[in-house]
Amino acid sequence: xIVLTQSPGTLFLSPGxxxxxxxxxxxxxxxxxxxxxxxxxxxxxxxxxxxxxxxATGIPDRFSGSGSGTDFTLTISTLEPxxxxxxxxxxxxxxxxxxxGQGTKLQIK
Amino acid sequence: xVQLQESGPGLVKPSETLSLTCAVSGGSISTINYLSWVRQPxxxxxEWIGQIHHSGSANYNPxxxxxxxxxxxxxxxxxxxxxxxxxxxxxxxxxCAKNGGYNQDYWGxxxxxxxxx
Numbered sequence: 001x002i003v004l005t006q007s008p009g010t011l012f013l014s015p016g017x018x019x020x021x022x023x024x025x026x027x028x029x030x031x032x033x034x035x036x037x038x039x040x041x042x043x044x045x046x047x048x049x050x051x052x053x054x055x056a057t058g059i060p061d062r063f064s065g066s067g068s069g070t071d072f073t074l075t076i077s078t079l080e081p082x083x084x085x086x087x088x089x090x091x092x093x094x095x096x097x098x099x100x101g102q103g104t105k106l107q108i109k
Numbered sequence: 110x111v112q113l114q115e116s117g118p119g120l121v122k123p124s125e126t127l128s129l130t131c132a133v134s135g136g137s138i139s140t141i142n143y144l145s146w147v148r149q150p151x152x153x154x155x156e157w158i159g160q161i162h163h164s165g166s167a168n169y170n171p172x173x174x175x176x177x178x179x180x181x182x183x184x185x186x187x188x189x190x191x192x193x194x195x196x197x198x199x200x201x202x203x204x205c206a207k208n209g210g211y212n213q214d215y216w217g218x219x220x221x222x223x224x225x226x
Contacts, residue, residue: 096168098157
């Protein structure tokens with residue numbers, strides 16, 4: 001089973017700053033199979049990025065994804081107050097198994 | 110736009126079977142490739158439970174495979190989750206979701222299931 005490790009566990013930043021969240025896989029995965037989600041307290045997870053770098057419908061362009069192989073990054077270019085949340089990466093592996101990282105909590109400094 | 114809504118008991122006794130249903134609206138379940146169940150223990154991360162194709166073919170997380178059954182009912186446009194021999198560790202918010210490629214792009218609101226006597 002492929003394990004995803006997210007870092008840091010908690011990230012303290014201020015609105016207007018740039019956020020860089022990391023997701024490392026225990027073995028190489030196809031970029032096609034890497035997604036990012038945002039979850040605010042008491043809310044449902046929301047798909048942000050799929051295929052490592054494609055934004056889901058309605059996602060602002062301040063969110064971007066990059067990476068390949070075992071190292072993937074979610075970047076929020078300029079933090080808005082509504083961006084403070086928990087972020088999860090997810091991967092799919094054949095024959096059919098999805099696993100999530102443990103999450104990065106983005107908190108206001 | 111597809112909408113999903115979970116329903117089922119909010120309290121299940123230890124060793125019994127948890128049963129949930131997800132009603133799909135805004136489109137026929139026969140046009141959706143895969144539908145998934147995902148759970149989240151209170152204050153913790155996300156765990157994918159399994160998925161089902163509208164044909165009835167299902168895949169499960171190996172960590173839960175011995176206890177999980179996911180079924181589809183096309184006539185009612187819904188699918189279901191059954192998790193047997195539950196313990197307190199199965200207490201979680203259970204989400205149903207539509208797969209979009211290799212991810213889950215539409216989610217239900219989730220339902221909290223507590224395992225307790």
